[in-house]
Amino acid sequence: MERFPWLLKFLDCHEYVSVQVHPNDDLARRLCPTELGKSEAWVIVAADPGSRIYAGLLPGVGPADVEAHVRAGTLVECLHSFEPQIGDCVSLPAGTVHSLGGGILVAEVQQTSDATFRLFDWNRPGLDGKPRPLHLHEALEAIDWELGPVSPLTPAPLPQPATCVTQSELLIENEFFRWERYVARAGDWQISNDRLAVWTVIHGRATLTHGDSPSALRLGESLLIPPSTIPARWSFDGPTKLLKVTAPLAERPG
Known part of the structure; x- marks a missing residue:
């Protein structure tokens, strides 16, 4: 059975997440035959002052540097990092x-895959009191050494679809997904639903009426809307922010 193309989730990180890398489709077929590759993206919903995102390697860092710092427990010295701001979008290709x-x-949002190689776990023990296993050799093979440091993307403005929508923008589009963000005030928005889409509320609340069936969404809730000729309408009773995931609009050249 063909798998659904995306996983959507919220990551509520109270502690540091292990330093990871995901393979692309070709490498996943060889190292994780039941999995796809894993490209993903984040939108920052909340961030404490002084928090950090680690994304990409510092310029000039190569395989020997990473291996040596992993073994020494000092991999953070190889990582590019920045303090995130609410609303930032970060692209993390495989x-x-x-x-x-x-x-x-x-x-x-990510490709539907569990293919993950752990490089570093911040020198802390696992639940059993022992260090969690690392996947150094697989990770070194999976790293794209041409990527370098990763910083937040600059969104591209989209046409205003309704008078109650005060901001609409394309966050990211790659070969796996297209992610858009909409900011709305009180009002109604008749939407086109000719393509499979997953909508997520990241601020406020909203009601989607599909035909005669209303669905109320609060912060953190998502709704999948299949392609349909049945009219659909968003209703907002106050400030609301929505994310919309679809397939990319056009096939990109290989």
């Missing part, structure tokens, strides 16, 4: 070394 610091809540 092969990007990454981690989330504590005090961050992100919305995530």
Whole structure:
């Protein structure tokens, strides 16, 4: 059976997440035959002052540097990092070394895959009191050494779809997904639902009426809307922010 193309989740990080890297589709077929590769993206929903995102390697860092620092427990010295701001969107294509610091809540979209190689776990014990296993050799093979440091993306404005929508923008589009963000005030918005879409509320609340069936969504809730000729309408009773995931609009050249 064909798998659903995306996983959508919230990561509520009270502690540092292990430093990881995910393989691309080709490498996943060889190292994790039941999995796809894993490209993903984050939108920052909340972040404590001083929190950090680690995304990409510092310029000039190569395989020998990473291996030596992993073995020494000092991999953080190889990682690019920045303090996230609410609303930042971060693209993490397969092969990007990454981690989330504590005090961050992100919305995530990713390829449907569990292929993950752990590089570093901040020198802490697991639940059994022993260090969790690392996947150094697989990770070194999975890293895209051409990527370098990763910083937040600059969204691209989209046409205003309704008078109650005060901001609409394209966050990211790659070969796996397209992610859009909409900011709305009180009012109604008749939407086109000719393509499969997953909507997520990241601020406020909203009601989606599909035909005669209303569905109320609060912060953190998502709704899948299949392609349909039945009219659909968003209703907002106050300030609301929504994320929308679809397939990319056009096939990109290989």
